[in-house]
Amino acid sequence: MMKADYLEESLLRQLEERLLQPDVRKSAKDIIDLLADEFIEIGSSGRVFDKQQIIESLQNEPIEPLIQRSITEFKTLVLATGVILVIYRIVRHISGEQPVHSLRSSIWKLNNDRWKMIFHQGTLVRE
Template sequence: MKADYLEESLLRELEERLLQPDVRKSAKDIMDLLADEFIEFGSSGRVFNKQQIIESLQNEPIQPPGRPHHVNKRIVFSISSQIVALIVAY
């Protein structure tokens, strides 16, 4: 089921914050942005939890200025009244 406009807008805003280099390097900011139950399915098929994402971003090389992460496509849909999925293609 398609997410409503407010859910989609909120998730878009949160995802864009996660793309900011200063946020990506801040474990506290990432902890605040991601739900404890967060799960990411990588393009490789690997599954990552919140702690693994925090650790991965701490070790990520700093993105050079002028080369920000770019989102090609976002799909947001509700799985249930308490679960919303965000699919992002970079």
């Protein structure tokens, strides 16, 4: 297996960063556009969510302007033609608190010339 080419990797990073933006997270339309119908997420709590549950959860997520999230250690791995695994670390910064680290993995699938996330998992890291 090999790393995605630069353009694919760059685009997938942009899509992952887009999912961190509060205005995108609150927009059901944006989330519908980014997630495949068969999307599944395993949250850091161990709970499993489908696309509709994620949309509802994000609609109810409080907007916290003092929280900043940044992506580091971004890597890709081509699983098959049009299917790419993305692995990275998110550092969540909250003013006055210790940063919270989590390891993330997503699988993106090219569908009608558009990348859609079909799987995501987040695992908290004890730093």
